[in-house]
Amino acid sequence: MSTLTRPKTEAAATAPGTLRGPARVLLRVHRKALWAAGALLVLGIGIVVALRVWMASSKVRCADGDTTRCGDDIYVSSYAHTSTETFLADGGGALLLLAGLIGVFVAGPLIARELESGTFRLAWAQSVSPAHWLAARLAVPAALAVVGLTVLIAVYRWGLWALRGYPHSQTPYWNDSGTFPGTGPALLGFTLLAVAVGALCAVLVRRTLLSMSATALVLGTVALGLGQRRYVLWPTVFRQSADPVKLDSGDWVVDMGRLTESGRKLYWEDCYDYAADPLQDIDACWRDLGAVDHFTEVHPASHYWPLQLVETGILLALAALAVFAAFRVLRRLHG
Template identity: 70%
Template sequence: MSTSTPTPRKSGVTGTASPVAGRGPVRVLLRLHRTALWVAGGLLVLGIGIVVALRVWMASAKELCSDGDITPCGGPVYQSSYARTSTEVFLSEGGTVLLVLAALAGVFVAGPLIARELESGTFRLAWAQSVSPARWLATRLAVPAALVVSGLAVLIAVYRWGLWALRGFPYSSAPHWYDSGAFPGTGPALLGYALLAVAVGALSAVLVRRALLAMSLTALVLGAVAFGLGKRRYRLWPGELREGAAAQTYAHGDWPLENGMFTASGDRLYWQDCLFSRWDNAQACMRDRGGVTPFAEVHPASHYWPLQLVETGILLALAALAVLAAFRVLRRLHG
């Protein structure tokens, strides 16, 4: 009497891990933090809904003229609708709100996603199941980075669509393209902030391995980077220098940086130097100081994309350094 030995079932790929096994850590991560995913999805829907509601509100406002005037066309008084002015106020800090969302993603990565597991020791369970430390960390970087970038890319498009409806109206208080409250949320720089937030969160987590401390450190670093770039953004790309009559007029969309007068020797005198002088006339003050030719340094609207791309490049470089440092720290601590 003979017995038959069961034949093991063969995988479709010989000598390599199956695709299902490769997706295992991702599935576990998504299931473990599904509540956070629902919250993030809710914020995405809320952001889209707010901008859509504002656009619908403006469209339903009773404006008598094509330029948005609610008073008789051509009259001495111009007044925009309450819906339009309210939308301008609501959207003026939209870029700051999107920056905060990007920072929250980094704080979440630093705390619940990585540091909490290192603090509690639950990471050993994953590492005991043939998941290397490097792969474990890579999953916790790649998954939130992909989700956050995708969600924020949608919000960028929606925010730009909302701002577009405010263009071209006289006496508008809509944010300019260079305003600190709007600029970060209208282009790829926001995605650079998001990737930096995830990278800094991971680095903070593996460095301190305490959830609350890692979250605080991440928020502090991201706040410092955003504040520093916001203050020096105008220096990321050379401004356009205008002299003579061209220096005294500004086109729509110009971002004024500096203005004053050149002396005969080419030195610069700035108007702010005469603001609190004993001369009542600032121009006379400049002439008395040796000013000859007016000048102005501006960023025209065409500098929007160079500024966005340079800032994005800086953020991506910082993010790459943070990711490299996170893996080196993890390797040094855990092999």
Template identity: 35%
Template sequence: MTAPALTRTAPPRPARPRRALLRLHRPALIAWGVFVAVISAVLLWAYGPLGNSAHAAWQQQCTEDVCDWNDAIEGYHLAYTLSEVAIGFLPILVAVWAGGLLIGRELENGTASLAWTQSISPARWLATKLAVPAALLTAGTTLLVLLHRLLFDAHQVPDGWGWNDHNTFYANGTVAIAFPLLGLTVGALTGLVQRRALAGVPGAVALTGVSYLISWASPRLVPWKTSVGDLKEGYAAPANVIYGGEGAVTSTGAHIPDPCVGGGKACPAAHDIVGYYSEYHPSSQFWPLQLTETALVLAVAALAAAAAFTLLRRRTA
């Protein structure tokens, strides 16, 4: 008699990191899909049926002297405003999620350590954690920016919108695509530093500070246009621009802080002031401003990601 041959069953293959990530964070994936779908629907509604109704109401009820806003016009502007607020608040939500649920919680409960010992290296684990959400965020925000620009360019009710409004400027270009990626990397870094689920809150705080510094610095990296007015004309910057510095002009052409704010008529002569200057960015500089700020955001995001990988490597060495 011969002994029956023994057959070995292969151990189950671990799930691919991307699939495991999507399965683990399915609620966040669903929430992101709902967010994009809802904001897209609002923008398309404002561009289509609501925009047509608002435009008709504007032509019927508004003149050069007076305008009676009805529900269609109010709803049109409300849809536009709420979509901008949602797009602008997205990076904060991403930072909270990345710091808390994506990274901090897995380090706190030991899920990450288990994965490192069984199926995936720490570096690949973090790379997957960043790459998959980054791709989904980029795809979704790109769609929202395109739809927002579609609505902005149509501008069926010619009142109340300006390219230089902070929320409009943000949502109308590549800056809105880059900032969620910064939120992702800053959140991930704070999650690695804190190693607990509550790390999302410090991540949001850190992102707010970094965002403020970037928004302050980026207009100053693009050369300002300058307008000069005489003493009678005063400050002569055009309307519908992003304003920068302003001050007085001396007889030598030097630009100095205005020493005559609240002063009398004799003040300009006493300080050798012959006019006033204003610095500004016109609408023609929209894309230089957008691309400069986008480059800054992506550079800081890359630094945050590099810091996260360095910290993880040192802790797991």
């Protein structure tokens, strides 16, 4: 009879409370996708490294990167430098798109395809509860994506750092829509949201292509909305002066115009007819409207981290809601 008794170690290995078994199966089934993700990681690192090496080895006449004769009034940057600026200007947008693709993959091949084909029943019949099955499909891609994108963020920031110090450099501003999303923790928050939204769309729709489309639509809406309204996530700095307000190089101008004595704000649209006619004196229009001072509302460079952290908090909160909803939907449908 002793030969029919299952060892305790084997019983522990099949315990439904662990995620190691489902995670190993997941990694093995989707190993081709993992290799593709690793290739993208290496490609991204290689592109930034190649751009920096190219820029460092480009032939220039002066130490500041000027390709004309040193000391003249003409500054022409090297082709390698301008090309590096062009490629890196949209690097943050590329990383944001990569994070969205991770969510689309989670929605389609990782979850919805199994729900659509019915192969999930095989895992559930092997001491894996629906909750643990879904948890593995959330934890594994989330962990791998966060690690990989953290590396890419560091490499991207390293690439942008090389553009600093040139007197006429067109280095992407910290607030540019193509730069800001890929330089801080907000990208990691968006990645976790992408994974959570992918899982929620998959358990709701249970069709591969429809789940992927719904995920892309939701993530695109969130990214577009945050990009357009990012400036409201933190209070701006108000500056007022009798002369045009002097701006620092790192200032993100949110609003600007003229002020009356009562504090009413005036904008160029108020003098549109004067501004459109070169024969008219727009200053006369300002005087007629009672303008006495100039004003600007800006986000200085010091607001980079507050904006990043607030945006990250919003994304993490949305991700938590999506994860909660996904488990509730799965429990309601499958117990």
